[in-house]
Amino acid sequence: MSDAPALRTRLAARGFDGITLLVLPAALLIAGLFIYPFAYGLYLSFRPKDGSVFGNYLKFIADPYLYETIGRTLWLALPVTLLNLFFAVPVAFRVRLMHRQRLLTTILVLPITLGTVLVAEGMLNYFGPQGWFMRSLHLIGLANFGSFRLVHNYWGVFISLIITGFPFTFLLTLSYVTGIDPALEQAAATLGARAMERFRAVFLPLLAPGMAITFCLSFVQAYAVFPSAVLLGQASGETRVISIAAYQAAFEQYDYSMASAIAMIMAAVQLVIVTAVLALRALAYRGPAGGGKG
Amino acid sequence: MSDYSVPALKPISKLRAAGSKLWIFSVWALTLFFVVNLIGIIAAVITSSFGTRWLRAWFPAGFTPHWYISAWDEFQLGNILATTFEVVGAVVFLCALIGVPAAYAMARRDFAGKRAFMLLFLLPLLVPSVTFGIPLATVLYKFGLGGTIWGVIAANLVPTVPFVILIMIPFIEQIDPRMEAAARVFGAGTVRMFLHVMLPLLAPGILAALLLVLVRTLGMFELSFLTAGPTSQTLVVALYYGVFAAGVRPVQSIDAMAVIYMVTSLVWLLVALQFVNPTQIVARSKRSAGP
Amino acid sequence: MNANASFKTLRLDQVGRDFGAMHALRDLSFEIARGEFVALLGPSGCGKSTALNCIAGLLPTSHGSIWLDDRRIDTLASEDRGFGMVFQNYALFPHMSVRDNVGFGLRMRRVPATQAAPRIERAIATVQLEAQAHKLPGQLSGGQQQRVAIARAIAIDPPLVLMDEPLSNLDAKLRLEMRAEIRRIHQGLGCITIYVTHDQDEALSLADRIVVLRDGAVRQIGTPQELYAKPAHLDIADFMGFRNQLRGTLVQQNAFPANVSVGLQFGDSTLFGFTRETVSGGQAVAAIRPEDMQIVGAGEAGVDAIVDAIEYRGRSFFASAHMKDGQKLYFASADRLELGSVVRLGASPQHVLVYSGA
Numbered sequence: 001m002s003d004a005p006a007l008r009t010r011l012a013a014r015g016f017d018g019i020t021l022l023v024l025p026a027a028l029l030i031a032g033l034f035i036y037p038f039a040y041g042l043y044l045s046f047r048p049k050d051g052s053v054f055g056n057y058l059k060f061i062a063d064p065y066l067y068e069t070i071g072r073t074l075w076l077a078l079p080v081t082l083l084n085l086f087f088a089v090p091v092a093f094r095v096r097l098m099h100r101q102r103l104l105t106t107i108l109v110l111p112i113t114l115g116t117v118l119v120a121e122g123m124l125n126y127f128g129p130q131g132w133f134m135r136s137l138h139l140i141g142l143a144n145f146g147s148f149r150l151v152h153n154y155w156g157v158f159i160s161l162i163i164t165g166f167p168f169t170f171l172l173t174l175s176y177v178t179g180i181d182p183a184l185e186q187a188a189a190t191l192g193a194r195a196m197e198r199f200r201a202v203f204l205p206l207l208a209p210g211m212a213i214t215f216c217l218s219f220v221q222a223y224a225v226f227p228s229a230v231l232l233g234q235a236s237g238e239t240r241v242i243s244i245a246a247y248q249a250a251f252e253q254y255d256y257s258m259a260s261a262i263a264m265i266m267a268a269v270q271l272v273i274v275t276a277v278l279a280l281r282a283l284a285y286r287g288p289a290g291g292g293k294g
Numbered sequence: 295m296s297d298y299s300v301p302a303l304k305p306i307s308k309l310r311a312a313g314s315k316l317w318i319f320s321v322w323a324l325t326l327f328f329v330v331n332l333i334g335i336i337a338a339v340i341t342s343s344f345g346t347r348w349l350r351a352w353f354p355a356g357f358t359p360h361w362y363i364s365a366w367d368e369f370q371l372g373n374i375l376a377t378t379f380e381v382v383g384a385v386v387f388l389c390a391l392i393g394v395p396a397a398y399a400m401a402r403r404d405f406a407g408k409r410a411f412m413l414l415f416l417l418p419l420l421v422p423s424v425t426f427g428i429p430l431a432t433v434l435y436k437f438g439l440g441g442t443i444w445g446v447i448a449a450n451l452v453p454t455v456p457f458v459i460l461i462m463i464p465f466i467e468q469i470d471p472r473m474e475a476a477a478r479v480f481g482a483g484t485v486r487m488f489l490h491v492m493l494p495l496l497a498p499g500i501l502a503a504l505l506l507v508l509v510r511t512l513g514m515f516e517l518s519f520l521t522a523g524p525t526s527q528t529l530v531v532a533l534y535y536g537v538f539a540a541g542v543r544p545v546q547s548i549d550a551m552a553v554i555y556m557v558t559s560l561v562w563l564l565v566a567l568q569f570v571n572p573t574q575i576v577a578r579s580k581r582s583a584g585p
Numbered sequence: 586m587n588a589n590a591s592f593k594t595l596r597l598d599q600v601g602r603d604f605g606a607m608h609a610l611r612d613l614s615f616e617i618a619r620g621e622f623v624a625l626l627g628p629s630g631c632g633k634s635t636a637l638n639c640i641a642g643l644l645p646t647s648h649g650s651i652w653l654d655d656r657r658i659d660t661l662a663s664e665d666r667g668f669g670m671v672f673q674n675y676a677l678f679p680h681m682s683v684r685d686n687v688g689f690g691l692r693m694r695r696v697p698a699t700q701a702a703p704r705i706e707r708a709i710a711t712v713q714l715e716a717q718a719h720k721l722p723g724q725l726s727g728g729q730q731q732r733v734a735i736a737r738a739i740a741i742d743p744p745l746v747l748m749d750e751p752l753s754n755l756d757a758k759l760r761l762e763m764r765a766e767i768r769r770i771h772q773g774l775g776c777i778t779i780y781v782t783h784d785q786d787e788a789l790s791l792a793d794r795i796v797v798l799r800d801g802a803v804r805q806i807g808t809p810q811e812l813y814a815k816p817a818h819l820d821i822a823d824f825m826g827f828r829n830q831l832r833g834t835l836v837q838q839n840a841f842p843a844n845v846s847v848g849l850q851f852g853d854s855t856l857f858g859f860t861r862e863t864v865s866g867g868q869a870v871a872a873i874r875p876e877d878m879q880i881v882g883a884g885e886a887g888v889d890a891i892v893d894a895i896e897y898r899g900r901s902f903f904a905s906a907h908m909k910d911g912q913k914l915y916f917a918s919a920d921r922l923e924l925g926s927v928v929r930l931g932a933s934p935q936h937v938l939v940y941s942g943a
Binding site: 014016020021022023024026027029030031033034035037038040087094102105106107108110111114115116118120122124125127130131132135163166174175194216217220221223231243246247250259266267274 | 310314317318321322324325328329331332333334335336338339342349350351352391392393395396398399400402403405406411414415417418420421422423424425426428429430431432433435448449451455456459484509513514516519520530533534537538540545548549552555556559560563567571572
C-alpha cells in the first residue's frame with residue numbers, strides 16, 4: 001500500500017498517468033493496421049513461392065516487365081512533381097497578395113476532394129479525341145482532330161497528375177508562403193531589393209525547407225499513381241507503373257509474396273528519393289520564418 | 295557618417311515595369327487556364343450525364359434525366375450508397391473515439407517516448423496508401439476481413455486516425471490548461487471535466503477534423519479498392535469499376551454515377567469549408583500549430 | 586557619389602490614403618529639415634502607420650505628393666527611395682547573420698565587399714553589437730534585435746530613417762535605454778528621422794517636433810514644449826496629462842480680470858484661464874494638470890470639492906475629490922487631508938486651458 005503512491009508519483013513525474021493512456025488505442029490501431037502489415041509484408045516478401053529467400057527480388061531485377069516499372073513511375077512522378085512545384089511557387093506568390101483567396105482555393109481543392117477516379121472519367125471526355133479541349137484547339141487552328149492524343153497514353157496520366165497534383169502542391173506551398181512575415185519583404189524593399197532580389201535573397205532561403213517537404217509529399221502522391229495510370233494510360237505499356245505491377249501480382253496472380261516484395265521495393269525507392277531531398281534540406285536554414293520575436 | 299558614400303540606386307527603367315506586368319499577367323493567365331480546364335472536366339461529366347446522344351459535336355443532341363434512373367438500377371447505387379455511408383459513418387465515429395483522446399494525451403502530457411508516438415502517427419500519412427494498402431490487404435485477407443465491410447473500415451482508419459490526431463493536437467494546445475485546472479479545483483472529476491469543460495471547447499475542432507475525415511474517406515479510392523469485395527464497394531470504387539469497364543455500359547450512365555458521387559462529396563466539402571480553410575485539407579493548419 | 590548627401594528638406598504636400606471609402610489619411614502636409622527628429626503621435630488607427638508606409642513607399646498614396654527637395658519621390662517604388670526603415674517586429678532576415686542583415690542594403694546596391702565591410706562594421710559599432718556580429722537574429726535578445734534593425738537601416742546612409750513603433754515590443758527598462766540610444770544615433774547621423782509612436786512620453790522625449798494625428802487628420806504640429814504646455818485640442822490635452830477636465834458655464838467678459846481670456850463658472854465658484862480654441866455657446870471645458878491644482882484660500886478663485894480618496898506618493902499626497910455637481914477632480918496636496926473634508930481648489934490662469942465644450 002505504501003509503494004503504490006510512490007510508483008504513481010514516479011510515473012507521473014515522467015509524464016505517465018491516466019491521461020497518457022488515452023494514446024494507447026490509437027497507437028495499437030496503427031501498430032496493428034500499419035506497422036504489423038508492413039513487417040508482415042517484408043517477411044512475406046522473403047518467402048517466395050519458389051522457396052528461396054530472395055527469389056522475388058531476383059525475379060524483379062531480372063524481369064524487364066517488372067523492373068522497368070520503376071523507371072516508368074519515376075519518369076511520370078519526377079517531372080510532374082517538379083512542374084507542379086515550379087508553377088505553384090509563382091502562383092502562390094501572387095495569390096498571397098489577394099484579399100479574396102477563398103474562391104480560388106475552394107476551386108482548387110475540388111480535384112483533391114473528388115479524387116483521381118472522377119478526374120479520370122472527366123478527362124476521358126474532356127481531353128478525348130472529340131472532347132471540348134480538342135475541339136477548342138481545332139477551332140483556333142492549333143490542331144487537327146486525330147493529330148495527337150491526350151488520353152490513353154503517357155500524357156493522359158501526366159495531365160491527370162497535374163490536375164490533382166498541382167492544387168495539392170499549390171495549397172501546401174501557399175501555406176508556407178503565407179507563413180513568411182510580410183514585413184521581411186517590406187524590409188528588403190526599403191533596403192533597395194528589387195522583386196527578383198527579394199525573392200532570391202529573402203524568400204527562397206526561407207521557403208527552401210518547406211519546398212523540400214512539399215516536394216516530398218507531392219512526389220509521394222504522384223509516385224503512388226494508380227487509378228489514372230490504369231484509366232488514362234496504357235496499363236500494360238508506357239504507363240505500367242510500379243503500383244500496377246504490385247496490384248496485378250496480388251489480385252490477378254494471387255502471389256501475395258511477390259506483391260509484398262514489389263510494395264517493399266516501391267517503398268524503398270520512395271524512401272531513397274525522400275531521404276535525398278531531406279538531406280539537401282538539412283543544408284538550408286531551418287527556423288522560424290518570422291522577422292522577430294513576435 | 296558622411297565621410298563615405300553609398301552609390302545611388304539604379305534608375306528604374308520602363309522595361310522593368312513592363313516585364314513585371316507581363317510576368318504578373320502570365321501567372322494569372324496560367325492559373326486561369328488551369329481553372330478553366332478543371333471546370334471543363336467537371337462540366338463535361340455533368341453535361342454528358344444529362345445528354346442523349348453526344349458524338350462529334352460541342353453538345354449532346356438532347357437532354358434527358360433518364361440516365362440517373364438507369365444508373366441507379368444498373369449499378370445498384372442504393373446498396374452502394376448504403377455501404378458507403380456505413381463505412382464513412384463508422385470511420386468518422388471510430389476516428390472521434392480513438393483519435394481525439396489520443397490527441398488530448400499527446401497535447402497535454404510530455405511523456406518519455408512521445409516523439410516515437412508522433413513518428414508512429416506521421417508515418418501512415420507520409421507513406422502513400424497503395425504502398426501500405428497491398429500488405430494491409432494481404433493481412434486483412436489472412437484474417438478473413440478482406441472483402442468485407444469491416445476490412446474497408448479498418449483500412450480507412452489507418453490514414454484518418456493519425457490525421458485527426460495531427461489536426462487536433464495544435465487545437466488542444468491552444469486551449470489554456472488552466473481551464474482544466476479550474477474545473478478540477480471546483481471539484482469536477484476527469485470524466486465530468488472532459489464532458490462539461492473540454493468537449494464544448496473542443497467541439498469546433500473536432501467537428502472540423504471529422505468533416506475532413508468524412509470528405510477524405512468518401513474520396514479514398516486506393517484503400518477501399520484494395521480491401522473491398524463485391525458486396526462492400528464504396529461509391530468511388532464502383533465508379534472505378536464502371537470507368538474501367540467502359541463500353542459495357544453507356545458512358546452517360548457512368549457519368550450519371552460520377553455526378554452522384556460528385557454531389558455526395560461536394561455537399562460534405564461545402565459543409566466542411568464552413569469550418570476549415572481549404573489549405574487544411576492538404577496540410578494541418580500551420581497557423582495554429584505555430585508558436 | 587551619394588545622391589542623397591545634399592538634400593535639405595522632406596516635404597509632404599496634402600498626402601492622403603484611402604482604403605475603399607475609408608480615409609485612412611487626409612491632407613497630411615508638413616516640411617522637415619535635415620537633421621530633424623519628427624514623431625508621428627496618435628492612438629492606434631489614427632493613420633500614423635499609414636503615413637509612414639506612404640513615405641516609405643510600402644503603400645501607394647491616393648492623393649498628394651512627397652518631395653525630397655525638388656525631387657518627387659512618391660511615384661518611386663520603395664526600393665528606389667533609399668530610405669532606412671525600422672519595423673515594429675524588427676523584420677530581421679532570420680537566415681542571415683547580424684553582419685549580413687546589416688550589409689543587405691549595401692549588397693543590393695552592389696557596393697564591393699571591400700568597401701562595404703568597414704561600413705557594416707561601423708554601423709554595428711554604432712549600435713554596440715560588435716560581439717554579436719556573427720550570430721543569427723534568433724540567438725539575440727529583443728533589445729539586441731532592435732539594435733540590428735537600426736544598424737541595418739542606417740548602414741545605407743539614408744536621407745531618411747523611418748521607425749514604426751520600434752520600442753513597443755520591449756520591456757519598460759529596455760525601452761528607456763533604447764530611447765536614449767535612438768536619440769544618440771540620430772544626432773550622430775544628421776539625417777531626418779520620422780518616428781511613429783502611440784506613447785506621448787516617447788514622442789516628448791525624443792522628437793524635435795511632434796505631429797499629432799487623429800482619425801487620419803493632423804490635430805496639431807509643434808515642439809514637445811508647445812504640445813506639453815499648450816495642447817491645441819481637448820483630446821491632445823487629455824493625452825498630455827491634463828487629467829482634470831471640468832465642464833462649466835462661460836461667464837461674461839466683464840466679470841473676469843483683464844489679463845485672462847476666459848472665465849468658467851461652476852455653481853457659485855469660478856476659474857479663470859486662457860482659451861485654446863474658439864469657445865461658443867454657454868458651455869466650455871477647463872483642462873488642468875493635477876499638479877497645477879492647489880488648495881487656495883476661501884476668498885480666491887477656485888472650486889469647492891469634497892475629498893474622496895487620498896494616497897501617499899512619496900513627496901506629496903495625491904487626492905481625488907468631487908464637486909457639488911458630481912464632476913471628479915484630481916490634485917496634489919502637501920498634507921494628508923481628511924476624507925470627506927471640503928477644500929477649495931484653484932489654479933493660476935496660465936495653467937487653465939479652456940476648450941470648446943461641444
